[in-house]
Amino acid sequence: MSHPIQAAEFLQDQAKSKWHDETLWFVRDKRDKISKSVPEWENLRDLASQIKDNVLANLGVYLEEFEKNAKANNIHVHWAKDAEEHNEIVLGILKEKRCNAIVKSKSILTEECHLNPYLEKNGIEVVDTDLGERIVQFLNQAPSHIVLPAIHLKKRDISEIFHEKLHTEKGNEDPDYLTQAARIHLREKFLSAKVAITGVNFGVAETGEFVVCTNEGNADMGVHLADVHIACMGIEKIIPKRAHLGVFLRLLARSATGQSVTNYNSHFRSPSPGKEIHIVLVDNGRTAQLARPKFKNSLKCIRCGACMNTCPIYRRSGGFSYESTVPGPIGSILSPGIDLQKHSSLPFASTLCGSCTDVCPVKINIHEQLYEWRQEITKALPDRTKSLAMKIANGVFAVPFAYNLSGNMMRGALKILPDSITYSGLNTWGKQRDLPELPKESFKDWYKKNRK
Amino acid sequence: MSCRDLILSKIKAVPLEPKALPIIPEFEFEGDLKARFTASIQANKGEVISKEELLSLLDSGVFEKVYSHIEDFSSLTNIKITEDAHHLDNLNLAIIRGQFGVAENGAIWLEDQDMGLRALPFITEHLVIVLDSAHLVANMHQAYGRIGLKESGFGLFLAGPSKTADIEQSLVIGAHGAKSLRVVLV
Numbered sequence: 104m105s106h107p108i109q110a111a112e113f114l115q116d117q118a119k120s121k122w123h124d125e126t127l128w129f130v131r132d133k134r135d136k137i138s139k140s141v142p143e144w145e146n147l148r149d150l151a152s153q154i155k156d157n158v159l160a161n162l163g164v165y166l167e168e169f170e171k172n173a174k175a176n177n178i179h180v181h182w183a184k185d186a187e188e189h190n191e192i193v194l195g196i197l198k199e200k201r202c203n204a205i206v207k208s209k210s211i212l213t214e215e216c217h218l219n220p221y222l223e224k225n226g227i228e229v230v231d232t233d234l235g236e237r238i239v240q241f242l243n244q245a246p247s248h249i250v251l252p253a254i255h256l257k258k259r260d261i262s263e264i265f266h267e268k269l270h271t272e273k274g275n276e277d278p279d280y281l282t283q284a285a286r287i288h289l290r291e292k293f294l295s296a297k298v299a300i301t302g303v304n305f306g307v308a309e310t311g312e313f314v315v316c317t318n319e320g321n322a323d324m325g326v327h328l329a330d331v332h333i334a335c336m337g338i339e340k341i342i343p344k345r346a347h348l349g350v351f352l353r354l355l356a357r358s359a360t361g362q363s364v365t366n367y368n369s370h371f372r373s374p375s376p377g378k379e380i381h382i383v384l385v386d387n388g389r390t391a392q393l394a395r396p397k398f399k400n401s402l403k404c405i406r407c408g409a410c411m412n413t414c415p416i417y418r419r420s421g422g423f424s425y426e427s428t429v430p431g432p433i434g435s436i437l438s439p440g441i442d443l444q445k446h447s448s449l450p451f452a453s454t455l456c457g458s459c460t461d462v463c464p465v466k467i468n469i470h471e472q473l474y475e476w477r478q479e480i481t482k483a484l485p486d487r488t489k490s491l492a493m494k495i496a497n498g499v500f501a502v503p504f505a506y507n508l509s510g511n512m513m514r515g516a517l518k519i520l521p522d523s524i525t526y527s528g529l530n531t532w533g534k535q536r537d538l539p540e541l542p543k544e545s546f547k548d549w550y551k552k553n554r555k
Numbered sequence: 556m557s558c559r560d561l562i563l564s565k566i567k568a569v570p571l572e573p574k575a576l577p578i579i580p581e582f583e584f585e586g587d588l589k590a591r592f593t594a595s596i597q598a599n600k601g602e603v604i605s606k607e608e609l610l611s612l613l614d615s616g617v618f619e620k621v622y623s624h625i626e627d628f629s630s631l632t633n634i635k636i637t638e639d640a641h642h643l644d645n646l647n648l649a650i651i652r653g654q655f656g657v658a659e660n661g662a663i664w665l666e667d668q669d670m671g672l673r674a675l676p677f678i679t680e681h682l683v684i685v686l687d688s689a690h691l692v693a694n695m696h697q698a699y700g701r702i703g704l705k706e707s708g709f710g711l712f713l714a715g716p717s718k719t720a721d722i723e724q725s726l727v728i729g730a731h732g733a734k735s736l737r738v739v740l741v
Contacts, residue, residue, distance in 0.1 A: 126724055141659075143582045156574040163566040170559075176708075182559040234730055235721035251721070258723045278725035289731060294641055310704065320677045320717040320732030327674035328640055338562065343576060345704065349695040350579060352712070353659075363660035364695075366599060366718060367677075367732070370710035375673060390565035 105448035107531075110420035119257065124418040126254065131412040133361025134462065141353070150350045152466035155403035158341055159393065165308040165341045166384065172311025176373040179381040186216035189385045193218060193300070193333055194225055196381055200331055202298045204228040206289075208315070208322035209236060210302025211249050211406055212335045212385060215428040218300075230292045232321040234285055241268050247422030249429060250359045250408035255421050289321070299325030303336035303382070304405070305351060309344045312372040313382065316355065316365040323369055331379045334371070338384050339402040351405060354464035358407040392440045397475045401436045403465040410459035410469055416452050425449060432459035436472040439480065447484050450476035510545050517541055584693035588658045589740065592691050595661030599715030600728050601736035609683060609739050618648040618681065624671050625652045625685060640674035649679035649733075653713075655690040656738070657698045662714040663738070664698065666707035673709050682716070682733040688740040 114120050138144045158165060170180045183189035189212075197205065205222070207213065207229060219229045219240075231240045235252035239245065241264045246252030253261070262276040271284045301322045305314040313334055315322045326332040342351065356365045374380045393399050411417045411431030422430040427438040427446055435449035450473045459469040499505045517525060518541065526533040542549075556564070593603045604612075613621070613631060620634045622643075628650050636642075643649075651670060653663035663684055665676065676682055692698050702710070717732030728734060 129724075146580070146582070150577050150579060153574070153577040157576045160571045160574040163563050166563065166566075182557070182562055184558045184561055188558060232731065233721070234719045238721065251724075253721050254724075256723075258725075261722050278722040278727050281722055282719060282727040282730060286729065286731060290644070293731070294644060312710075318717070319719050319730035321730070323674070323677045323711075324731045327672070327677065345702070346579060346696070346699045349699040353695050360720075363595060363598065364657075364662050364712065364714050366713065366715040368662065368712040368714075370712075371708075372706065372710065373708040375667075375708065384562075386562045386565070390562060390569070393566065393571075394569045 104426070106420065106424050106426075106452040107448065109424035109426065110416075110452070113421040113424055114419065120419060120421070122257070123255065123421060127412045127418045130251075130360060131409070131462070134358055134409055134412065135361075137357045137361045137363065141357070147350055147354055148464055148466050151354055151405075151464055152403065154342060154347050154350065155465050158339070158343065159399060159402060161343075162338065162341070162393065165343055166338060168308040169306055169311055169341055170384075172309070173382060174311070176311050177380070178311065178371075178373065179379065181381060181383045183383055183385045183387070185387045186385075189216045189335065189383055189387065190218055190221040192383050193335070194222060194227070196331065196333055197222070197227055197298060200298055202227070202331075204230070204292075204296060205298045205300055206230050206232050206292050206296040206325040206329070207300040208302065208317060208325055209233045209252070210300065210335050211428060212302055212337050212387075213300065214245060215387065216335075216385070218335075230289070230296070232289055232292065232325055233317070233319060234282065234321075237285060237289065238264065241265075245423075245428070247430065248408060248411055249406050250411075255423065289324075293324045293328050296325065296329050298331045298333060299329040300333045300335065301326060303334050303340050304355070305348060306336055306341045306382075307343075307345050307348065308341055310372060312345075312370050313340075314348060314352075314368060314370050316352075316368050318362075318366045320367045323367055326371075327375075330377075331381065332371070332374070333381045333383065335383045335385065338386055338389050339404075355405055355407055358409040358462065358464040388441045392437070395440065398436060398440060398472055400467050401433065401440075401469075401472060403467050404433050404437070405465055407464055409462040409464065413458045413462050415454055415456065415458075420452065425452070432469045432473065433463075433467070436467075436469060436476060439476050443480065443483060447480050450474075450480060507545075507547070514541055514543075514545075579696055582694060582696065584658070588691040588693060589688055591658040592656050592661060593740075595658065596715065596736070596738055599661050599736075600718055600726070601661065601715045601738060603738045603740055606739055606741055609737065612737075620646050621648045621650070622646055622675075622679075623650040624669070624675070625650060627685070636671065638672075640672045640678060643672065643674060643678045646679045648681045648683065649675050650683045650685065651676065653684045653686040653690075653738075655692060655698070655701060656686050657693075657695060657712070658691055659694045660714055662695070662698070662712035664702065665711045665713060666705075667709050668707070670709075670711075676711070676713060677717070677732040679733055681735045681737075683737045683739060684713070685739045685741060 238253045247255040258276040265271040303313045417431040438446035457470040656663045716736040717730045719730040
């Protein structure tokens with residue numbers, strides 16, 4: 104289904120969609136305030152962008168350096184060309200460890216690879232441990248935002264599902280109470296899991312370490328209690344040096360939620376005695392995106408979600424309307440590279456206002472890439488109705504007589520046509536918008552009369 | 556061809572112009588490090604307290620099971636620490652020492668030796684970090700400059716208690732990890 108259809112569905116519940124819009128704008132506002140408190144903010148964005156440019160220009164070199172150093176640190180390094188291989192590698196490790204229940208912290212990559220349904224099909228119990236992710240998992244949903252997974256839900260929805268799954272009091276919607284219930288429930292899962300899976304925020308080539316950032320501490324609760332830690336990392340998450348973490352950690356949380364840093368920033372360099380760390384390096388379309396000169400910069404993304412919080416379309420259409428793992432502006436330039444047909448409506452889900460580009464901490468030219476994807480999509484998948492309309496317009500505009508005549512006809516016709524025709528389904532512009540008041544005459548007629 | 560070599564060869568096949576790494580300049584920091592650090596910890600929903608305040612808190616007897624990883628308070632330890640972090644599940648209070656703190660965001664750097672067991676600062680119900688007020692740096696660039704390429708199997712910037720806002724953006728402290736963070740500046 105296309106984005107406009109999904110968006111219309113989201114907008115059915117007006118109160119909820121208004122709350123969604125205002126709440127995300129509030130997060131955007133917090134980001135503005137904290138970024139302005141850092142005098143060198145724009146320098147940091149430039150630095151981050153330049154570091155990522157260097158990463159993309161030397162991706163292979165850094166990956167090999169990372170692999171070498173990680174192996175020297177006793178980390179097992181795996182490579183996966185696509186989602187299927189990634190999932191097989193993870194399952195392989197679980198089978199070897201005779202593990203049938205895992206805890207997992209936030210990882211957009213594993214969402215992209217559809218790891219959860221794959222493991223569940225193979226008899227593994229998967230427990231997402233980020234509170235927002237656990238909530239959407241209970242509801243059999245995907246996260247609707249990459250940083251705020253349950254932002255599409257109200258506390259009433261959460262209270263209901265917790266009553267069903269965790270036997271909390273019916274009707275108790277207190278966030279403290281519900282979070283405590285989740286804490287007790289997940290503590291049990293942490294204490295019993297033998298394998299923990301996490302995502303990766305940054306992999307450092309120089310040291311072979313990787314960094315995971317959370318506020319809840321759920322990634323650490325999982326991995327430090329389990330015997331085996333599997334970290335899943337997209338190959339673009341590599342950075343050259345440890346010192347570069349200084350730049351990215353200053354930008355990430357401030358851009359994401361308007362806080363100065365996440366409360367837990369864990370640097371994994373080698374396993375504790377007797378334990379194992381595995382890292383899976385995943386391509387899954389990233390090398391293909393690297394080969395597209397106009398779109399390769401999308402790989403600089405550090406998944407902060409700032410472009411979603413600021414986007415007037417995302418705020419008013421919700422994450423699910425995009426039907427892609429990463430929604431919002433950045434998702435709309437990443438997803439067409441993976442499946443152009445499926446995601447063809449996404450680059451059009453934008454006003455091209457450029458706000459996404461303005462807030463991006465690594466300075467990805469998101470709105471320009473949205474425009475470029477539109478050109479690619481129109482070439483690859485021509486829209487018949489639109490191209491017919493354009494052909495007619497071309498004929499009319501090319502012939503002065505036809506142009507004059509059609510103008511007079513339209514002014515006449517619109518006066519007498521009933522709204523049911525003027526605002527029929529064909530006039531998508533007229534949905535929730537009125538046509539402007541018609542002038543009595545054309546500019547040409549007016550000019551003839553007034554300037555002899 | 557192995558999957559590794561396939562990915563690397565695909566990258567190699569892409570013609571890419573060289574891009575130099577930027578030099579990270581020294582950014583100036585104005586103001587008092589201690590005041591800024593304290594404000595940052597408070598913004599992260601932690602607390603900065605004095606040694607006296609800690610002692611009276613410990614005397615109050617609200618913490619049943621206590622473990623101190625630092626010598627100053629080791630007499631307070633009343634549980635046995637084993638190699639298995641699962642036994643820490645009922646721990647009410649852990650006391651550890653931080654290496655240094657970052658004024659701009661309240662982050663405190665910890666390594667394996669500072670925690671003993673990596674799970675300690677997460678699994679404990681409440682956490683106290685003792686920090687020398689002479690060991691404060693202005694920002695994250697200075698912080699990584701100070702860490703350099705030192706090797707620890709695990710390193711952690713901890714900046715506050717466990718928190719979440721996943722239910723209607725209402726801030727709740729104590730999601731999975733420590734329900735409070737108290738930093739004792741000495």
